Amino acid sequence: MASDEPRYAIEVEELRKHYGDLVAVDGISFQVERGELFGFLGPNGAGKTTTVNILTGVSLPTGGRAAILGHDVVRDSFRAKEAVNVVPEVSNAYPEYTAWNNLMFTAALYGVPRREAVRRAEGLLRAFGLFDKRKVKVKALSLGMRRKLVIAMGLINEPLVLFLDEPTTGLDVQSVLSIRDMVRDLNRKGITIFLTTHNLAEANILCDRVAIINHGRIVAIDNPENLKRAARSVQVVEVSFNPVREEAPAEVGSFPEVKEAAKLGDRLRIVTEDPSLTISALNRYADERGLRINYMNTPGPSLEDVFVELTGIRGGRQAEAP
Amino acid sequence: MLEALVPERLGKELRRALVIAGKDVRIYCLKPPVLLFGLVFPFFLFLSFYVGKKGPVAEGIPGLVSISLFFASSNIAPAGMPYERMVRTFQRYLSAPISLTWMLLGKSLAGFAFGVSVSVFPLLVGIIAYGTAIASPLRLVFSLLAGGLCFSSLGTLVASMPTDAPGNVMTVLNFVRLPLLFLSGIFLPLAEMPAWARGLAAISPLAYANDLLKRSAGYSNYYQVWLSFLVLALFSVVFFAVAAWIFHTSRRRA
């Protein structure tokens, strides 16, 4: 352990990762305070997993540097790795081992003494509702149980920093909710958490601070309040009229609260600051012109819309801006 | 860098490598590719070549021990690694506090332990049922250890192929092993081989291991004993070093 307490749990400076010509991580910098629940929010392919892989020693950076609790992840990776654990995007327990043996093996791999490992494994299995399943082989567990087991494996060494790569993706609602509770709980117990997600709502409800990453670059780092404000001002209404009216995008686009209206297949996709105002306006608009509304929906704002709101750049990348 | 050589750190690495080795033996020794290509296949291969020959069975025992050692030791890593890449458990080793080199040592150790244990069976059968004599027990033990080490390193080298398709690795493994087997002097003694084949046999580590095992059982050997040990040690180091280099390179690409 470093003698003087390191200021940050995670410190990243100009980190980059290239795969041939593809730049997966494009010079990102940020710090995560100790005890923070830090969100890393971005769409698929943004570079979230690549970043987690570098920070956890699975892969090596092409440039820049990163440190965990003051230990450089490349030069001092052994120490860095002793202080952390990771729950990867794909649940990776050993399929032919039981839940119990997976925990015992992971404990041994992190140097947890046997008796202590038994005590912790029992506690974790009970806390995660898996105690009855401890003798069941992983291949026979449901997706949600597997996810929980892998999170338990990620906690068996009592890490100071835990990386969670899209912990709720692909799970049923019940599991999603219980895993979110779990994550909050762990953070309350003092574990620094680095959580990646492509779900705006998840980042907002869980995290202290959120970094938004797109195309390997950090677009913004902010607290969820500000993100929510940005998200609120880019609500979406989708509508389709019968008969189709060619002038609709331009006409609806000129409503005062509407930021943008564009054709999306047979629908009109409207980005608005005030969806209820827009909905009544649309009804009036349709009545006045003798149009029937075939379909109307208010999907949540997309990440892309929030990017645009935060940066004013469509596509999330300066070079591609029109 | 020097920190990697501090005793406390070495102790941790060693213990964790042993943990990995233990887990691998437990999980993979019963997997179909290991049972098939590590045990059943070499046994029948031996039978089909050896049974036609006349002469006492005891004489064939060193060869059977060599083949068992060769196939079993080299089988664990190539059966395990691609599978672990596929189910993503492989990245657990990369994110765990153990260096890549020690992790590979653990993986090689699994093959070594499995191979040596497996080869004890035909040896015991030979001693008990067919009166195979052990001329030099100590040399026998060291021969088994040196052979096991070399063949498990060979396994680790083949397992370094950056693929997650277990079938591909098995194919390559057998593609490497069969020529080495035919050049080993097990089916046709080295002394009776044509000169060109004998020259090629010099690159088969199995030839040296089998030569040592024959000598240990009291039969005539072809290479000097010290030379066989030296060559097996060199092969072990080279196989392992190349494997480690490939694994390090693929992590940079990962």
Ligand SMILES: Nc1ncnc2c1ncn2[C@@H]1O[C@H](COP(=O)(O)OP(=O)(O)O)[C@@H](O)[C@H]1O
């Ligand atoms: N091993 C790899 N080789 C080549 N390209 C990769 C590799 N891993 C990821 N990528 C690419 O890097 C980009 C970022 O991927 P990733 O970090 O997995 O994104 P995310 O986790 O945010 O969905 C993607 O374009 C992806 O295709």
Ligand SMILES: [Mg+2]
């Ligand atoms: Mg990802």
